[in-house]
Amino acid sequence: MNKKVKTVLGPFILVVLLSISRYLFSSKMTFITEIAIYSLFVMGNNILYGYLGMVSFGQPFYLSIGAWTSAIFLAYIGHNPILAMLLGIAGGVITGFVLGPFFIRLRGDYFALINAALCAIGVFVFQKLLIGITRGEDGLWFRTQMSRVRLLDIRLPNNFFFFVMIIFFIVLVLYSHMNNSVLGSSFKALKVNERKMRFLGFDTFRIRWIGFILASALSSLSGSLYALNLGFVNPSLGETHRAAEVLVATLLGGSGTVYGPFFGALGFLGIKDLVSRWVTRWELVVGVITLIVMFRFSKGIWGGIRKVSLKIYDRDERSAGRCGRQRS
């Protein structure tokens, strides 16, 4: 199939399936919205971990940048939720742009840890230092401040669902395009052989920086949507333990792929939703399931789906091929 068609068709099918599910399981609408929003967060981490091979223990920081930017804007400055979202993305881009040059120079383990430190500092800043603005532990409420925007009043959950689907579709198309473009190849190539990239003439520092900014922007977008969805943000959003969660979701779904993050988010939130009703330590169950998936399919859920479907496709192909060969 043509690459360009594939870039749009895949995201389209996924978003249509999600929209159908919304009607089949109408009680699960909010849950599906959350999965799409969480997918964006996982997609951000996937650029770092899956494509560039950089482990960060601080992604919730970038998530909270987006959430707080949107929340503060809506609580104090303006009323337009879409503008709030755009500002959230801008916050992520700026954060990535400014921190990138310092962070991406660091060796793997230091990169992971400095992000964890940043995350802890972020929680402190939003909880204590800026308590006058963020209201600390109590959190910042702004639901009533949001105004109606033309065409789509996203204050209504049903409309918000479709709004998120549109965003999710656009981001997936861009992500898929990135995956097939030279940028995607250079991320993957950098991960396996940075030296060779430099011999080819690549400024690998800049490529990594671009990846870092994209990751930060996606996390912030996710944070913004999270805030808009709840109409409320509190500092626990940026807590360090969520960093492990997004890494697990990335692995579970299949790292370094376009659709892996969605399946990771679905798997992670799905298991959490099911298990936490029965077991309080649901994290343990998620951990065990992730291990099983990783041992069975090294490329996660999406890798597993692809492997199985390739086998089926292959079988069809072979039986079709046999007739073809006899003729020739």
Next chain:
Amino acid sequence: MNADRTNTLLNVSDLEVSYQKLKVLFGVSVYVKKGENVVLVGRNGAGKTTLFRTIAGFIKKGKGNIVYKGKEIDRLEAYEVAQRGLKYIPQDKQVFSDLTVRENLELGSYATKDHEWDTVLVHFPKLKTLLDRKAGNLSGGERQMLLITMALLGRPELVLMDEPTEGLAPQLVKELKDAFKEINRHTTLFIIEQNLPLTAEVADRVYSMKEGKIVAETTARDDIKEMVFEKYL
């Protein structure tokens, strides 16, 4: 040395390089003129790879200097050296094995803003039939062809190749040899080679290296064939 030094493309003088405390190159001086095919021979461990890596900007020199096209390049990053048209193909024959041949070439194109594949693929038409193959599944010879093609994107003026024929079957070595001659018509080459008959056939000039020093230089074909190597290898 009293050779004619006009048209010098690369000039390395009195280069000293160490790995931590271990000194590996002791005052190496070599030059390459535009259009030449210069071959560097020498035993394993002589320091040939170290010399190439230093020229390519991957290792920082101790003393000496490296001038390419009239400008000092020894403080540049490896990618900047490559962007100036001096490419290095390492000994390891590593391609990006998870990417297809096409994607590998796209990377080469993107780095150099050169998207004219036809002019570089003429040397290895076989690659055209392998474009959608994962580079990891190529044979050693095909990999080397891909690496050379990638390096030629951007029309570099000078290409350094580190033991390109190492471990390849005789038939492939012959194919590469013909390609070197073809490529050399428009690109200057500086090649590390252990294969002496091949060296004798393609080289305009040969340096011989031993224990971190250049111990011989010759242009005479007979020398290349016999004397130099028996004495120094």
